[in-house]
Amino acid sequence: VNLILLDSSEIDSDGSASLSDARAVHLRTVLRVKNGDTVRVGVLGGPLGSATVVGVNADGVAVWCQLEQATPPIAAVDLLLALPRPKVMRRLWPQLSALGVHQIILTNAERVERNYFDTHWLAPDVYRPLLIEGLQQARDTHLPHVSVHRRLRKLVEDNLEALSPSTRRLVAHPQSLTRVGDALPDQSRRVLLAVGPEGGWNAFELQLLERHGFTAVAAGHRTLRSDTACVALMTLVHDALRR
Amino acid sequence: VNLILLDSSEIDSDGSASLSDARAVHLRTVLRVKNGDTVRVGVLGGPLGSATVVGVNADGVAVWCQLEQATPPIAAVDLLLALPRPKVMRRLWPQLSALGVHQIILTNAERVERNYFDTHWLAPDVYRPLLIEGLQQARDTHLPHVSVHRRLRKLVEDNLEALSPSTRRLVAHPQSLTRVGDALPDQSRRVLLAVGPEGGWNAFELQLLERHGFTAVAAGHRTLRSDTACVALMTLVHDALRR
Numbered sequence: 001v002n003l004i005l006l007d008s009s010e011i012d013s014d015g016s017a018s019l020s021d022a023r024a025v026h027l028r029t030v031l032r033v034k035n036g037d038t039v040r041v042g043v044l045g046g047p048l049g050s051a052t053v054v055g056v057n058a059d060g061v062a063v064w065c066q067l068e069q070a071t072p073p074i075a076a077v078d079l080l081l082a083l084p085r086p087k088v089m090r091r092l093w094p095q096l097s098a099l100g101v102h103q104i105i106l107t108n109a110e111r112v113e114r115n116y117f118d119t120h121w122l123a124p125d126v127y128r129p130l131l132i133e134g135l136q137q138a139r140d141t142h143l144p145h146v147s148v149h150r151r152l153r154k155l156v157e158d159n160l161e162a163l164s165p166s167t168r169r170l171v172a173h174p175q176s177l178t179r180v181g182d183a184l185p186d187q188s189r190r191v192l193l194a195v196g197p198e199g200g201w202n203a204f205e206l207q208l209l210e211r212h213g214f215t216a217v218a219a220g221h222r223t224l225r226s227d228t229a230c231v232a233l234m235t236l237v238h239d240a241l242r243r
Numbered sequence: 244v245n246l247i248l249l250d251s252s253e254i255d256s257d258g259s260a261s262l263s264d265a266r267a268v269h270l271r272t273v274l275r276v277k278n279g280d281t282v283r284v285g286v287l288g289g290p291l292g293s294a295t296v297v298g299v300n301a302d303g304v305a306v307w308c309q310l311e312q313a314t315p316p317i318a319a320v321d322l323l324l325a326l327p328r329p330k331v332m333r334r335l336w337p338q339l340s341a342l343g344v345h346q347i348i349l350t351n352a353e354r355v356e357r358n359y360f361d362t363h364w365l366a367p368d369v370y371r372p373l374l375i376e377g378l379q380q381a382r383d384t385h386l387p388h389v390s391v392h393r394r395l396r397k398l399v400e401d402n403l404e405a406l407s408p409s410t411r412r413l414v415a416h417p418q419s420l421t422r423v424g425d426a427l428p429d430q431s432r433r434v435l436l437a438v439g440p441e442g443g444w445n446a447f448e449l450q451l452l453e454r455h456g457f458t459a460v461a462a463g464h465r466t467l468r469s470d471t472a473c474v475a476l477m478t479l480v481h482d483a484l485r486r
Contacts, residue, residue, distance in 0.1 A: 002466050095471045100463075138465040179482065181424075220481055222381040223245050228338045228474055235475040236482055238463055239422060 001026055003040045003139045004051070005132055011043065011065055017051070020060035027053070027061045039063070042141040044132075047071045072140050075100035076190045076241050077234060078164040082109040082197040083148075084226045086119035091227050093127050096144065097134030099234045102190075103145045105163060107152050111199040122148060152205060156212050160192075167192035169214040172233050173206060174223055176216035180236035183217045187241050193233055198226050244269055246283045246382045247294070248375055254286065254308055260294070263303035270296070270304045282306070285384040287375075290314045315383050318343035319433045319484050320477060321407040325352040325440040326391075327469045329362035334470050336370050339387065340377030342477045345433075346388045348406060350395045354442040365391060395448060399455050403435075410435035412457040415476050416449060417466055419459035423479035426460045430484050436476055441469050 004023050011017045019027065027033045033053045041051040041063070048069040055062035079096065083089065083106050096104060106122070120126050124146070131143055147163065149155040170183055171194040184191065194214055201209070210216065219232040247266050254260045262270065270276045276296045284294040284306070291312040298305035322339065326332065326349050339347060349365070363369050367389070374386055390406065392398040413426055414437040427434065437457055444452070453459065462475040 095468070098465065098467050098471060099475070100465060137468055140465070179485065181482070219478060220485060222341065222343060222383070224341055225338070225380055228341060231471055231474045232342070232478040235462060235478050239424070239479055239482075242422065242463060 001030075001136045003042050003048070003136045005042050005044055005136055005141065006065070008043050008046060015065045015067075016054070016062065017065055018060055018062050024060040028056060033061065040139070041065055041067075042135075042139070043067060044141055044143055045071075046141055048139065048141065072142065074142055075102045075140075075144075077101050077237050078103040078105065078167055078190070078192045079230075079234070080105045080107060080160075080164075080192060080194040081230065082107055082195065082201070083112050083116045084198065085113070085116055086121050088225070088227045089116075089119065089121045090130070092230060093121070093130035094134035094137065095227070095231055096234070097131040097140070098138040099134075099231065100138065100140065100238060101144050101234065102142070103147075103164060105147055105149065105155070105160075107149045107155055109152055109197050109205055110202045111197040117148070117150065153208060156208055160212070164190075164192045166190070169209075169212070170194065170217050170237070171201070171206065171209045171214040172196065172218065172229065173216040174200065174218055174221070176218040178215065178217045180217045180219065180233065181240040181243075183215050184237070184240040187243055191237050191241065193237055195226070195230050195233060244273075244379045246285050246291070246379045248285050248287055248379055248384065249308070251286050251289060258308045258310075259297070259305065260308055261303055261305050267303040271299060276304065283382070284308055284310075285378075285382070286310060287384055287386055289384055291382065291384065315385065317385055318345045318383075318387075320344050320480050321346040321348065321410055321433070321435045322473075322477070323348045323350060323403075323407075323435060323437040324473065325350055325438065325444070326355050326359045327441065328356070328359055329364050331468070331470045332359075332362065332364045333373070335473060336364070336373035337377035337380065338470070338474055339477070340374040340383070341381040342377075342474065343381065343383065343481060344387045344477065345385070346390075346407060348390055348392065348398070348403075350392045350398055352395055352440050352448055353445045354440040360391070360393065396451060399451055403455065407433075407435045409433070412452075412455070413437065413460050413480070414444070414449065414452045414457040415439065415461065415472065416459040417443065417461055417464070419461040421458065421460045423460045423462065423476065424483040424486075426458050427480070427483040430486055434480050434484065436480055438469070438473050438476060
């Protein structure tokens with residue numbers, strides 16, 4: 001943990017806050033803070049800053065926050081992801097928020113098994129702590145927006161422009177010969193990256209996406225597991241936007 | 244699994260082979276092969292090809308191999324990795340071989356805990372199946388070479404040039420402003436990428452590496468978990484070599 005995240009409702013108007021959950025345990029047992037120590041903090045959706053420890057006991061840790069640093073920029077990437085199997089989705093949550101994503105749009109596809117949608121890893125109470133874990137790793141404060149869609153076609157035709165307006169659209173397709181960087185000549189524009197299921201998008205899905213403005217790109221000719229592929233593609237998009 | 248890997252000793256001179264381990268179980272229960280079906284195969288360290296199923300029963304699967312395709316190229320990247328904690332190392336093995344690495348050189352560093360070296364994930368019998376899992380995912384046949392070194396300084400001063408000769412050397416350092424692609428102008432040269440422990444290389448280690456020809460690069464300004472960082476950096480190196 002490189003940052004302790006607080007909700008703005010937890011901080012009093014004078015900057016004081018009392019932590020009593022896993023964050024307090026981390027401060028006490030991993031960082032072993034004592035009165036007068038300072039730790040990096042951030043407010044969800046807000047600025048970064050530092051907190052001075054003003055009290056430590058078995059019930060929790062009291063801190064006094066000075067939120068004098070800027071709010072981090074909003075990530076320039078949205079992700080449209082065909083729902084992977086539950087174990088992979090669990091692994092992806094913290095990695096996605098650490099890499100930096102504004103919006104995670106989960107969708108069905110032919111090669112997504114229907115029962116994947118029943119997993120508890122799609123419950124907000126379950127994935128929220130995992131997203132926060134990634135934010136705390138990467139020192140970000142913006143919790144990604146998450147939405148789950150059961151029908152790809154309806155999503156692409158009716159909802160996508162409102163969800164991810166004016167983004168440059170890329171679809172990962174292992175057979176493409178276009179490198180991610182070559183498909184992103186304009187670094188000022190936000191990106192919507194579509195990543196398919198383990199077996200890939202089918203021909204209809206790929207056509208649907210291309211008809212709606214998605215350019216096919218590849219992270220190389222090797223077939224990767226979907227979590228590795230997702231990290232690889234997000235990395236290439238962020239790198240291209242940083243040139 | 245996108246490829247079934249065999250050892251050359253398993254294949255008779257007429258191309259026939261009998262599988263009775265996890266590969267046979269995969270063929271029978273996941274791919275549900277029957278006589279006459281063909282599956283993609285490869286020989287460890289050798290060519291790719293196809294195999295025709297000629298017998299299926301509870302004991303195993305008999306196949307007839309035609310290894311008529313080329314041997315895949317050797318990966319152009321070597322990895323020098325400060326040993327991560329056991330759980331992370333376990334996760335990395337299949338991802339590294341899937342991404343493509345010729346050599347995995349594991350080392351100590353100040354911020355590596357000594358007991359990490361005691362993990363069973365460093366036993367060849369334990370990591371070999373994980374490396375093969377990644378090769379079968381990515382359709383590669385070259386098992387990465389693995390070596391474990393307890394002293395970083397001795398490794399860098401005495402052994403590295405023999406282990407990874409004439410490679411362009413990069414060291415991941417979050418504070419660097421150099422993008423991986425900008426540090427690799429010459430795509431014809433192999434790369435040795437050094438990735439530090441969770442808390443980073445210390446100042447002495449970084450100096451030691453820079454004195455021995457390593458250029459500091461970063462995958463961005465965000466601090467990533469070491470497995471995510473490793474996948475991100477390997478991706479950027481491969482991408483730069485593919486321009």
